[in-house]
Amino acid sequence: MVAGLGLRRSGRRNVLFFAGAAAIVLWSAGPFLWQLSTSFQLDRALVSPTPSLIPHPFILQHYLNIFSVKHFQFYVLNSCIVAAATTSLCLGLGAAAAYALARLKLRRRFGLLGLILSVSMFPQIAIVGPLYLLASSLGLLDTYVVLVIIYLALGLPLVIWVLFGYFQTIPEELDEAARIDGAGPLRILLLVIVPLSVPCLVTTGLIAFIAAWNEFMFALAMTSTIAHQTVPVGIANFTNLYYVPWGDIAAASVVVTLPLVLLVLFFQRRIIEGLTQGAVKE
Amino acid sequence: MSRVAAAGGAITRAPPAFAITRTRRIDWPPLLLLLPTAISLGSVCVYPILGGLWLSLHNTMLATRENRFVGWLNYRTLAADPDFWSAWRHTLEFTAVSTLAETVIGLGMALLLVEWFPGRGLVRAAMLIPWAMPTVVTSKMFGWLFDGQNGLVNWMLRSLHLIGGNIDWYGSPNTALGTIVIADVWKTAPFMALLLLAGLQTIPGSLLEAARIDGAGAWQAFWRVRLPMLTPILLIAAMFRALDAFRIFDLVYVLTGGGPADSTEVLSTLTYKTLFSALEFGYGSALATAMFATEAAIALCFGILIAHSLRRQER
Numbered sequence: 219m220v221a222g223l224g225l226r227r228s229g230r231r232n233v234l235f236f237a238g239a240a241a242i243v244l245w246s247a248g249p250f251l252w253q254l255s256t257s258f259q260l261d262r263a264l265v266s267p268t269p270s271l272i273p274h275p276f277i278l279q280h281y282l283n284i285f286s287v288k289h290f291q292f293y294v295l296n297s298c299i300v301a302a303a304t305t306s307l308c309l310g311l312g313a314a315a316a317y318a319l320a321r322l323k324l325r326r327r328f329g330l331l332g333l334i335l336s337v338s339m340f341p342q343i344a345i346v347g348p349l350y351l352l353a354s355s356l357g358l359l360d361t362y363v364v365l366v367i368i369y370l371a372l373g374l375p376l377v378i379w380v381l382f383g384y385f386q387t388i389p390e391e392l393d394e395a396a397r398i399d400g401a402g403p404l405r406i407l408l409l410v411i412v413p414l415s416v417p418c419l420v421t422t423g424l425i426a427f428i429a430a431w432n433e434f435m436f437a438l439a440m441t442s443t444i445a446h447q448t449v450p451v452g453i454a455n456f457t458n459l460y461y462v463p464w465g466d467i468a469a470a471s472v473v474v475t476l477p478l479v480l481l482v483l484f485f486q487r488r489i490i491e492g493l494t495q496g497a498v499k500e
Numbered sequence: 501m502s503r504v505a506a507a508g509g510a511i512t513r514a515p516p517a518f519a520i521t522r523t524r525r526i527d528w529p530p531l532l533l534l535l536p537t538a539i540s541l542g543s544v545c546v547y548p549i550l551g552g553l554w555l556s557l558h559n560t561m562l563a564t565r566e567n568r569f570v571g572w573l574n575y576r577t578l579a580a581d582p583d584f585w586s587a588w589r590h591t592l593e594f595t596a597v598s599t600l601a602e603t604v605i606g607l608g609m610a611l612l613l614v615e616w617f618p619g620r621g622l623v624r625a626a627m628l629i630p631w632a633m634p635t636v637v638t639s640k641m642f643g644w645l646f647d648g649q650n651g652l653v654n655w656m657l658r659s660l661h662l663i664g665g666n667i668d669w670y671g672s673p674n675t676a677l678g679t680i681v682i683a684d685v686w687k688t689a690p691f692m693a694l695l696l697l698a699g700l701q702t703i704p705g706s707l708l709e710a711a712r713i714d715g716a717g718a719w720q721a722f723w724r725v726r727l728p729m730l731t732p733i734l735l736i737a738a739m740f741r742a743l744d745a746f747r748i749f750d751l752v753y754v755l756t757g758g759g760p761a762d763s764t765e766v767l768s769t770l771t772y773k774t775l776f777s778a779l780e781f782g783y784g785s786a787l788a789t790a791m792f793a794t795e796a797a798i799a800l801c802f803g804i805l806i807a808h809s810l811r812r813q814e815r
Binding site: 232235236238239242243245246247249250252253256264265268269311312314315317318319322323330334337339340341342343344345346347348349350351352367368370371372374375378402403404407428431432434435438439449450451453454456462464467468471474475478479481482483486487489490493494 | 529530531533534536537540541543544545546547548549551552555609612613615617619620621622623624625626627628629630631632633634635636637639640641642643644645647649650652655686690691693694695697698740743746747749750753754767768771772775776781784785788789791792795799
């Protein structure tokens with residue numbers, strides 16, 4: 219329907235299309251595949267004059283290194299804790315706020331929504347200084363709590379925006395029916411809206427999780443020991459004194475990226491819908 | 501389904517009772533549901549922004565424990581600070597070039613993907629990989645790809661005889677910022693494409709069909725139908741991209757740390773170093789505020805363009 223122009227596609231056009239599609243896939247996945255291959259290669263093979271995509275010999279040394287020498291598992295654990303806590307709080311608070319904005323009689327709801335969204339657009343470096351001083355005076359430096367508090371606020375605007383859009387597609391008659399049965403807003407949210415929004419909540423949660431998992435600057439500023447540093451800080455600090463351990467870095471990259479890539483590939487359709495909703499609507 | 505309809509009917513029949521319950525429970529539930537969000541955003545975003553403005557009027561230094569009100573002094577220092585203006589210029593250059601490249605490449609990808617072909621879902625899925633990858637990982641990955649000695653890019657260019665010897669991509673002041681632009685374009689162009697694809701898909705097929713019947717080729721259909729229809733979305737997406745590019749931190753900090761010879765120092769990295777290496781919180785806050793002002797100006801420019809294009813579309 220949309221592809222009106224492509225109805226009579228000639229053979230040559232088809233070839234062009236596949237070439238273009240192949241170029242996009244190569245562009246998007248190529249560098250990561252090279253990283254994957256690097257992680258299985260000997261340091262010696264990596265500096266040879268002719269690089270090879272197929273690891274030969276195939277080794278797991280770099281993976282052993284990052285866990286046994288560099289204690290990468292601690293960073294991964296920290297990141298899991300912080301990102302999981304952030305995601306659940308984001309979804310809880312975000313769902314409440316999105317429901318209030320989407321359904322309840324609230325004056326200037328679009329003004330409020332705009333205000334919430336605009337918060338996510340200022341340069342984050344502008345808040346890191348005052349937040350550091352505040353966290354320091356509250357004794358929260360180098361804790362999970364401070365990271366979760368910050369990531370929650372950074373993640374909420376997008377979560378609210380995506381959930382707001384989804385909640386508006388749920389027929390309003392459903393909560394009116396529950397209201398007539400005597401349910402208050404909180405019960406309607408929990409018993410009517412949330413069960414109907416599970417797919418959207420899962421993907422929104424995934425988006426929030428990825429954002430928290432990937433955040434670097436605040437983690438760098440607020441944490442200082444391996445007890446609370448997250449994966450990006452760990453990887454950024456992956457340097458040896460005399461040479462760059464590209465193989466180890468590649469192995470760590472694969473460990474932290476592969477789960478995300480698999481999740482994203484699995485949920486791709488919904489993630490794209492959620493992320494592009496703003497562009498389509500207005 | 502019929503129960504829903506019945507419930508809907510019941511509501512329309514009994515508006516007075518409903519209006520009464522509304523007025524009795526004045527707006528408390530929505531406000532209570534919004535309260536946690538307000539507290540979160542208020543304490544982590546609004547308060548620090550105001551705090552930063554206040555700090556920027558002080559000579560706060562964590563190292564010397566100084567903390568005196570100095571008025572506009574920091575801003576006067578800043579106006580005469582060559583490091584600031586150099587970082588400001590790098591940031592604007594980076595923002596302009598990467599936003600433009602990402603928009604053009606993203607549009608190209610989107611125009612390809614809007615046509616159906618077998619395996620399109622797979623291509624769209626692959627495009628999410630750069631988006632999902634942590635920026636720090638992207639940084640390290642490009643550090644390896646563009647390595648001055650054993651990097652794959654140097655090897656490929658040498659094999660194609662495009663370059664004679666290795667290029668020290670991010671180790672030389674001439675090419676470092678360009679390398680960072682390439683890494684940023686890699687990471688965000690596919691995402692831009694997905695946004696624009698969503699926009700392209702809202703253009704009714706009948707319009708394109710009409711253009712085709714009038715004898716327009718694909719090229720004309722693009723310039724006459726698709727691009728004008730897409731302009732507002734294109735501008736909105738470019739604005740978000742530009743605002744995001746302007747605050748670039750991770751890529752620079754991890755790949756070059758602002759070097760070599762400050763050639764990639766951008767406002768975020770300069771501010772970060774002023775705050776956390778020099779521990780000059782007063783001056784660092786002035787830098788952040790200047791950055792804020794520039795970002796607001798960028799948003800304003802795009803806002804005017806967007807309003808203009810929307811008005812033209814309505815006509």
